[in-house]
Amino acid sequence: xxxxxxxMCFSFLLLLTxxxxxxxxxxxxxxxxxxxxxxxxxxxSQSDEPKYGGTVTVAMPADAxxxxxxxxxxYQVHDRAGLVYNKLVTFKTGPDAAxxxxxxxxxxxxxxxxxxxxxxxxxxxxxxxxxxxxxxxGRKVVAEDVVATxxxxxxxxxxxxxxxxxxxxxxxxxxxxxVFNLKTxxxxxxxxxxxxxxxxxxxxxxxxxxxxAEEAIGTGPFMLEKWDKNIKASYVRNPNYFxxxxxxxxxxxxxxxxxxxxxxxxxxxGQIEYMSEISPEDWENLKRTxxxxxxxRKLYATQSQLAMGxxxxxxxxxxxxxxxxxxxxxxxxxDRIYGGGEISAPVNPTMGDWSLPxxxxxxxxxxxxxxxxxxxxxxxxxxxxxxxxxxxEAYGEELVRLAQWVAEDLKAIGINAEIEVAEYGSFIExxxxxxxxxxxxxxxxxxxxxxxxxxxxHTNGVGNYFGDSYPELDKxxxxxxxxxxxxxxxxxxxxxxxxxxxxxxxxxxxxxxxRTLPIPPYLQAWHEHASYGYIHMKxxxxxx
Amino acid sequence: MGEYIIRxxxxxxxxxxxxxxxxxxxxxxxxxxxxxxxxxxAGAASEEQVAALQAExxxxxxxxxxxxxxxxxxxxxxxxxSFWSDRPVVEMIAERxxxxxxxxxxxxxxxxxxxxxxxVISAVKHNKFIDHFLxxxxxxxxxxxxxxxxxxxxxxxSLTFNWMPPLSYQPFTVDPIANLQQxxxxxxxxxxxxxxxxxxxxxxxxxxxxxxxxxxxxxxxxAKERIVIYxxxxxxxxxxxxxxxxxxxGYLLGGTVVLESIFSLPGLGSLIFETVTLRDYPVVQASVLxxxxxxxxxxxxxxxxxxWVDPRIRNS
Numbered sequence: 001x002x003x004x005x006x007x008m009c010f011s012f013l014l015l016l017t018x019x020x021x022x023x024x025x026x027x028x029x030x031x032x033x034x035x036x037x038x039x040x041x042x043x044x045s046q047s048d049e050p051k052y053g054g055t056v057t058v059a060m061p062a063d064a065x066x067x068x069x070x071x072x073x074x075y076q077v078h079d080r081a082g083l084v085y086n087k088l089v090t091f092k093t094g095p096d097a098a099x100x101x102x103x104x105x106x107x108x109x110x111x112x113x114x115x116x117x118x119x120x121x122x123x124x125x126x127x128x129x130x131x132x133x134x135x136x137x138g139r140k141v142v143a144e145d146v147v148a149t150x151x152x153x154x155x156x157x158x159x160x161x162x163x164x165x166x167x168x169x170x171x172x173x174x175x176x177x178x179v180f181n182l183k184t185x186x187x188x189x190x191x192x193x194x195x196x197x198x199x200x201x202x203x204x205x206x207x208x209x210x211x212x213a214e215e216a217i218g219t220g221p222f223m224l225e226k227w228d229k230n231i232k233a234s235y236v237r238n239p240n241y242f243x244x245x246x247x248x249x250x251x252x253x254x255x256x257x258x259x260x261x262x263x264x265x266x267x268x269x270g271q272i273e274y275m276s277e278i279s280p281e282d283w284e285n286l287k288r289t290x291x292x293x294x295x296x297r298k299l300y301a302t303q304s305q306l307a308m309g310x311x312x313x314x315x316x317x318x319x320x321x322x323x324x325x326x327x328x329x330x331x332x333x334x335d336r337i338y339g340g341g342e343i344s345a346p347v348n349p350t351m352g353d354w355s356l357p358x359x360x361x362x363x364x365x366x367x368x369x370x371x372x373x374x375x376x377x378x379x380x381x382x383x384x385x386x387x388x389x390x391x392x393e394a395y396g397e398e399l400v401r402l403a404q405w406v407a408e409d410l411k412a413i414g415i416n417a418e419i420e421v422a423e424y425g426s427f428i429e430x431x432x433x434x435x436x437x438x439x440x441x442x443x444x445x446x447x448x449x450x451x452x453x454x455x456x457x458h459t460n461g462v463g464n465y466f467g468d469s470y471p472e473l474d475k476x477x478x479x480x481x482x483x484x485x486x487x488x489x490x491x492x493x494x495x496x497x498x499x500x501x502x503x504x505x506x507x508x509x510x511x512x513x514x515r516t517l518p519i520p521p522y523l524q525a526w527h528e529h530a531s532y533g534y535i536h537m538k539x540x541x542x543x544x
Numbered sequence: 545m546g547e548y549i550i551r552x553x554x555x556x557x558x559x560x561x562x563x564x565x566x567x568x569x570x571x572x573x574x575x576x577x578x579x580x581x582x583x584x585x586a587g588a589a590s591e592e593q594v595a596a597l598q599a600e601x602x603x604x605x606x607x608x609x610x611x612x613x614x615x616x617x618x619x620x621x622x623x624x625x626s627f628w629s630d631r632p633v634v635e636m637i638a639e640r641x642x643x644x645x646x647x648x649x650x651x652x653x654x655x656x657x658x659x660x661x662x663x664v665i666s667a668v669k670h671n672k673f674i675d676h677f678l679x680x681x682x683x684x685x686x687x688x689x690x691x692x693x694x695x696x697x698x699x700x701x702s703l704t705f706n707w708m709p710p711l712s713y714q715p716f717t718v719d720p721i722a723n724l725q726q727x728x729x730x731x732x733x734x735x736x737x738x739x740x741x742x743x744x745x746x747x748x749x750x751x752x753x754x755x756x757x758x759x760x761x762x763x764x765x766x767a768k769e770r771i772v773i774y775x776x777x778x779x780x781x782x783x784x785x786x787x788x789x790x791x792x793x794g795y796l797l798g799g800t801v802v803l804e805s806i807f808s809l810p811g812l813g814s815l816i817f818e819t820v821t822l823r824d825y826p827v828v829q830a831s832v833l834x835x836x837x838x839x840x841x842x843x844x845x846x847x848x849x850x851x852w853v854d855p856r857i858r859n860s
Contacts, residue, residue, distance in 0.1 A: 057711075062818060065628040157583075157593045213630070229639075230810040230818075232712040255711050258805040258814065261695045265702035271711050289703055394821075425576025425823050428584050 054542035057253040059275040068212035082533020085199035085218035093536040100350035100530035118185040128242040143172035148203035163192040185482040188450035196532035221247040221538040248541035277515040280339035301530035303344040307439040307507040319379040321504035326372040333405045338513035347452040364501040384414025391440040394424035403440040556840040578627040578823045624826035643811035651734035659739035663746025685740030690733040691802040730803040749781030790846030
């Protein structure tokens, strides 16, 4: 009996070993044979006629807490809002558009004019209809809807309000025309109208006839069919969408999968098509098992930043700030930790030529530990000093690794920086309270140059939490706001960035990394945009 | 017996009150609150907006005033509303509790089905190879964290068999097969630790009983080994195993917090996981209260079961 059991155990273990060996061996060969086909299948811009049908399933780590786009600014709310709602104008997407393309194209407004003094914007609405659901029952979109939406935004706190800063009044002279009167000339206005905060809602919703928290009735390519909270939201094709023949998909599902390993497993087994970014290590593994997956690598629409607590005397010395900036080997860090990226600037590189040219960024933020040491000594810290970098794991482990990299670089010039990983809630609270020496994190994905600059660096900027004040810079930032000529404004924007980098003002840009957002090969016309709302979804189709 | 149950229930209420007070104060002591987080989501905010939101959520009051308000409401069955979605907490919990109950139930059954037979084999084959082997496995089961096994299982199944449980949660009443597919992996992970403890407890309790005088007497009467073990020895060792299960249910409930998140099960565990990050105090407090009540209830049932298993306790 005992003998038999022993044998059984032994053979079981043997079998297990053999099976595992066989599995991994099989995989190896499969990978090699498929890798050669990879380049051809990863070309997503096929010229085939789009096919109708099918559903795209998107996985999100957490569900939206409300569907009301005026109530919340989270991506969970605004990404799905874009399936259902439209804006007056939107950003360009498509094979010839950049990921964060700033080109403004018509959405609900067919065309628009700007008055000569630059203070009046007139939008002409296209013929569009609300979803065929009560209480709007497919009625025509009118100018009053736009006015009601904007007034609702003006009556609520939050980021949306700041985007309408310059607006004095909004009028609807006729059913199809909306006029925005501005207090001053305001160059960012049109881009702000394309921001993902500017979804146009039916006036019935503002009047309280629609429960915006639970319902979503708009003009968009998809209609909300069912929302099982924390499980799944199902959207179906809107047959009356204003772009003839679109969308191609029967529907879009948003599935809640809190765990990253579970999301990757779901992607691997073909249960989801999209899941936002994965780490370089996860991509390596995914490529091995699903060799025809498309990497879909994009420069991140935000950046890592190091903020200095300016109430601490040492950071008030410009030489100390310069030393810190010079001590960091940015390019090497982003290559090693994220598998690639760029040295950043106050305006994120995704903003195209509004950001400083890459050569200039590399020069202004060059790695020079020797000079950094010298500057530190000049500032009266020949032996460096002790400090703490506060960061959080809430944005993924890579950010913590980057913080560790920064700490190591600082150690090399004598600054002994300890890493403190704070839980997200504490991180935000301490950030807002200014309770840190150094703070390392990402910033909101701003859509407009003005948000990157004025919000963060102007004395009255809403993102300048500690009221750091640089009157010279304030002047440049105010000037760029009123320049309607693109080239002139761009020059001012560059001037402001040079000023910020020269004086190493708060917050210090570190790097903008590449993110891998894998998609399956049959997902066609997936030309996503850096703003929220899946505004490319109307063009997406499945080739299977 | 009736008086005993009432006394235990009253004692349980006191425990719950202490626990809720503790959680109530502790979660407010952690930096960051729903006001900061909500205004962070909505971009920057002014002092007035912060104050207005604090007043709206009742966070401007003294913490003990808040506690008294909340307990008063809770006694009347009103656990407040979520700070974020504004939904009544009772409704949110009612939606999610059945999932956690089902998961816990399946895990306990699974753990008993695995744990007791293995424990018996281990005891009967005391110090033989198979005993050492099974003990090794049970030590492994105790030492390996269950969420890690969950991640490995998910990755392994998707890699090797290109399979993972159906994604969108299906209640048992709607689609029992999909439901069980979704439940089985997290249940295995949860049952793993519990069954390992059951194995060890069954083994040692059974060994002790097997060496006692009355077993020798029964054996000398010529009873069959099977009868000796199952009818006499095992029954007498079950009291300690049942105690263990009652105590371990607490760990099991704790395990659901992470495992439900890994396996996308919208249960009470993942509700705590989500709402702690959001500092949604009313939901966290109420969920912990429910978890605590479940734990106390299970242990009360265990105490009552003693009487059923052991007539000596029943009669005393």
